[in-house]
Amino acid sequence: MNSLRMTRDLRRELILGAAKRCFARNGFAGTTTRSVATAASISEGLLFKHFPSKSALYAEILAEECEADPALVHLLDLPPSTEALVVVVRNMVVHFLHVSDQPDGEEAQRLRLLVTSQLDDGEFARLVFEKISGLIGPKFAASLDRAVAAGEATRIGQEPMNLFWFAYHTLVTMALGRLPAVPCLAYGEAAALERQTCEYILRGIGLNDDVIAAHLDRELSPEQTSAETTESA
Numbered sequence: 001m002n003s004l005r006m007t008r009d010l011r012r013e014l015i016l017g018a019a020k021r022c023f024a025r026n027g028f029a030g031t032t033t034r035s036v037a038t039a040a041s042i043s044e045g046l047l048f049k050h051f052p053s054k055s056a057l058y059a060e061i062l063a064e065e066c067e068a069d070p071a072l073v074h075l076l077d078l079p080p081s082t083e084a085l086v087v088v089v090r091n092m093v094v095h096f097l098h099v100s101d102q103p104d105g106e107e108a109q110r111l112r113l114l115v116t117s118q119l120d121d122g123e124f125a126r127l128v129f130e131k132i133s134g135l136i137g138p139k140f141a142a143s144l145d146r147a148v149a150a151g152e153a154t155r156i157g158q159e160p161m162n163l164f165w166f167a168y169h170t171l172v173t174m175a176l177g178r179l180p181a182v183p184c185l186a187y188g189e190a191a192a193l194e195r196q197t198c199e200y201i202l203r204g205i206g207l208n209d210d211v212i213a214a215h216l217d218r219e220l221s222p223e224q225t226s227a228e229t230t231e232s233a
């Protein structure tokens with residue numbers, strides 16, 4: 001049984017390795033399950049026993065990349081707390097606000113693919129949302145509970161993960177509007193946008209203003225804090 005399990009796990013890793021090469025070379029649209037099976041030296045039928053679709057393959061690769069990200073590993077290692085909640089939100093804000101830095105880059109392509117999926121059958125989007133929920137959801141919900149218990153946040157509704165998804169989709173919309181060469185919407189005071197976005201989301205999930213200010217002052221770099229102070233002077 002152990003030998004069979006090991007063989008299955010190794011074959012799965014072989015398929016994922018082949019898929020990574022195919023996606024890197026041909027992109028999502030240009031990659032087929034047949035080409036991945038050929039690259040892995042297996043039949044397409046055997047590939048489907050491990051991954052039911054191309055979207056499932058791609059979503060699993062994204063999940064593995066996220067789990068290997070040192071910043072995410074550090075975040076997930078933090079004990080649930082108000083501070084961890086602020087770190088989660090700020091990392092999300094930084095990620096999405098900088099997708100437009102490389103409009104033809106990998107992250108921008110994934111964002112377009114996510115939106116296209118929701119306009120089509122939604123399979124890829126569902127898989128990605130499921131992976132994100134499994135990775136970050138427990139940390140977000142537990143940290144929000146701690147913040148409420150500490151009197152640093154007000155409970156808003158009975159579904160904490162709804163608050164997470166409200167924040168997530170707000171940021172996705174912001175990122176999409178900034179992707180074209182000429183942004184659909186130009187936000188004012190670009191240097192202060194990160195902080196303003198963080199404040200908006202943290203208030204929206206219930207954190208108190210003084211708590212938000214204290215944590216963001218610690219999280220923002222001295223250079224950013226100095227730049228914002230100069231702008232407001």
